[in-house]
Amino acid sequence: MTAAANLQKNNARVGLYALLLALGMLGLGYAAVPLYQMFCQVTGFGGTTQRATEDEASLAAARAQQLAGATVSVRFDANVDSDLPWTFRPEQVTQTVRLGQRQMAFYYARNNSDQPITGTASFNVSPAQTGGYFNKVQCFCFTEQTLQPGQEVVMPVLFFVDPSIRSDRNAARVEQITLSYTFHRTEDPA
Template sequence: MRLQRENLRMVGKLGVIALGMFAFGYALVPLYKAICEVTGINILALSEREVPGAKLKLPANTQVDTSRLITVEFDVNTRGPWDFKPERRSMEVHPGQLSTVMYEFQNIQNRTMAAQAIPSYAPRQAAQHFNKLECFCFTQYTLAPGEKKAWPVAFVIDPRLPKDVTTITLSYTFFEVGGKVPAAPVAATPTQPALPEGRS
């Protein structure tokens, strides 16, 4: 009889613990949202909130230097029988602003090839301030005959870029893996005339 009472008491304790754990887990969702709103950690959660009759204002990215504009020029060098070009020749960005440009590549040969790109920068001091978050140059690619690819380059220019730098040229050379790897190209400086369309 005593053993039965102890068993019932133990079952009761376990039931209370299980109930407490369930309640704690259920309370985590609103607790998490409250912490995110206070700390600003989860910006997406703030943007998804619906506030009846009011517009939700997201905090501004204080790392963007809106007082400056940097012209980023996109240049390509082809070393082989393929088509390689950026979707645009240049864009203006603020330091600290996340920007993206697309590059198109097509293997126009009648055989499969493996290739990779080498980036370079002008002026050279810009290289340490040009941060690529996503780039096709990080990986080697194998393309079938006639295969076409479009790849993004997502980048942020460090706000600590020297004030006298107003133009950066990002240049890529695409080479076939397995052949002789070319040296990184010297990108044209902003003072040099632009090359005619279609010339490398």
């Protein structure tokens, strides 16, 4: 085999490796968002709340009985993205809740435009270290919301704060948790 043929073979191998590396990086780029969301939901990182079943809520209530009525204040925050012509606000700004006990909060929304609009609520909890302890059983944020022109709705969120928050040295002294939602316009599939 000549030196030129050897060089051409090596160049082809390097080119193939570079192509595979580029495809791998592209695949990781597409997978990064879902993997990050999964990581945040599992760990509560960045104030990501947890989703809980009715059974998990019942177990938390049973654990809370051992804390003799320990409470935390929950503040409710509402925001609307600038391209969404909605009014959106909490019905009650704060609630004092017993740890482990299911609570319900309500948010008001109104479509101020003359056309139906679909929106999705993104959410987080602060301080960030409490995200793993804030559990939503039911929430309007789990699905898209479509409001007709001028339509007003009251949307509930059923939640509880896991009593094991008092065992976490980073979150045990937290006195107020802020649950914040931001509504964004959902792109029209048409």
